[in-house]
Amino acid sequence: MQQYEIHHDPVAHRFTTIVEGLESEVDYHYDGDILVIHHTGVPRPVEGRGIASELVRAVFEFARGAGTKVRPACSYAALWVQKHKQYADLLA
Incomplete structure (x- = not known):
């Protein structure tokens, strides 16, 4: 499995990585004390x-x-957590 250098910007509420000069991101916000993932984006040239x-x-x-508990509100994150049962305990 490829390891990517991932950066967390807690002020902007996002996780990012740069691959081949293109930025991929996960954006989130808080709903009370629950972290809500609301967007996952990877540019087409580096998908897959x-x-x-x-x-x-x-x-x-x-x-x-x-x-913190997590609510995966974006479709990708929701499918991801179904495949990675070791994180099910974190679901809000």
Whole structure:
């Protein structure tokens, strides 16, 4: 599995990585104390490399470390967590 250098900007509420000069991101917001993933985006030229998966994993790992529950409101994140049952305990 490819490892990507993922950056978290807690002020902008986003996780990002740059691959081949193109930025991929996961954007989130808080609904009370629940972290809500509302957008996952990967530019078409770098799709299919597991970038979105690594970004969503980073969000869930951040939430686990922060003791925060997650609501995957975007379709990609919702499908991702169904495939990665080890994060089901974090679902709000």
